[in-house]
Amino acid sequence: MSLVRVSTGVPGLDEALGGGLEMGRSVLVAGGPGTGKSILTWHFLFEGVREGEAGVLLSLDQDEDMIRRDMTRLGMSVDSAVESGLLTLLCGDLRVVPREGGYEYLIAFDHPLMQEQPLTIPRLADLVTRRAKEVNARRIVVDGIGPLLELAGSSFEIRQLVYSFIRSLASCGTTVMLTHELRTIPGAVNDEMPFFIVDGVIRLDMVYRTGDYIRTLRIVKMRGIEHVMRPIMFKVTSEGIIVFPDTKIPD
Numbered sequence: 001m002s003l004v005r006v007s008t009g010v011p012g013l014d015e016a017l018g019g020g021l022e023m024g025r026s027v028l029v030a031g032g033p034g035t036g037k038s039i040l041t042w043h044f045l046f047e048g049v050r051e052g053e054a055g056v057l058l059s060l061d062q063d064e065d066m067i068r069r070d071m072t073r074l075g076m077s078v079d080s081a082v083e084s085g086l087l088t089l090l091c092g093d094l095r096v097v098p099r100e101g102g103y104e105y106l107i108a109f110d111h112p113l114m115q116e117q118p119l120t121i122p123r124l125a126d127l128v129t130r131r132a133k134e135v136n137a138r139r140i141v142v143d144g145i146g147p148l149l150e151l152a153g154s155s156f157e158i159r160q161l162v163y164s165f166i167r168s169l170a171s172c173g174t175t176v177m178l179t180h181e182l183r184t185i186p187g188a189v190n191d192e193m194p195f196f197i198v199d200g201v202i203r204l205d206m207v208y209r210t211g212d213y214i215r216t217l218r219i220v221k222m223r224g225i226e227h228v229m230r231p232i233m234f235k236v237t238s239e240g241i242i243v244f245p246d247t248k249i250p251d
């Protein structure tokens with residue numbers, strides 16, 4: 001079957017992927033704090049806006065005002081994208097509420113679509129897919145799957161619930177990008193499990209070389225696609241991410 005490509009909105013990255021992501025697949029962008037995960041997903045969404053393809057951003061770790069401000073600062077026209085219906089922002093956060101001698105996790109949203117509680121993972125997937133269908137979204141981003149992992153509990157449940165969540169979002173040819181924060185101290189139980197339930201993984205890092213930190217990106221896996229294996233250098237500038245696919249990273 002022929003491969004239908006979707007641009008990531010980051011030119012050098014499309015090149016490293018041999019022409020972009022495959023439509024209808026799920027890709028996890030994983031990295032430590034401040035490595036550029038959110039900005040990369042915004043490029044992906046705004047590339048959709050540029051091409052007239054609707055997108056939905058489900059953010060579980062930043063509030064809407066802050067997202068809008070940061071996008072605008074990077075030259076992304078968020079207000080017109082939202083007004084035109086090409087971009088939907090659904091922003092929620094994980095809250096801990098006391099319950100019968102213990103605690104329970106809840107994801108709370110200000111958005112009128114997302115008021116129903118308790119918001120289990122299947123319920124959340126249902127609300128997001130409903131909105132995605134309404135606007136005929138071709139691109140969905142889930143920024144910060146950490147809260148979903150907290151909600152899911154054990155590894156077995158994570159695999160089942162988060163896997164079904166991703167599958168339900170990626171149905172009907174919608175391409176899904178997720179982000180996952182890797183802790184600086186490796187070895188946390190849930191850290192690498194999500195790597196196995198997605199079609200692709202792009203890992204962002206900051207490495208110390210000759211007196212400064214360099215940002216690197218590595219395509220860890222991408223099912224069905226032949227891609228560059230070596231780490232690639234990139235920068236975050238006032239216009240967002242710029243990738244340098246041909247620059248060698250110093251040893």
Ligand SMILES: Nc1ncnc2c1ncn2[C@@H]1O[C@H](COP(=O)(O)OP(=O)(O)OP(=O)(O)O)[C@@H](O)[C@H]1O
Pocket residue numbers: 031032033034035036037038039040073074181236237238239
């Ligand atoms: N206008 C800009 N110019 C240069 N660098 C910037 C600019 N805006 C953001 N950055 C860099 O990008 C980083 C934030 O990127 P981003 O929010 O995508 O990271 P993240 O991996 O999503 O972080 P978190 O783990 O906190 O969610 C900042 O820490 C800063 O280093």
Ligand SMILES: [Mg+2]
Pocket residue numbers: 037038039143
């Ligand atoms: Mg982020």
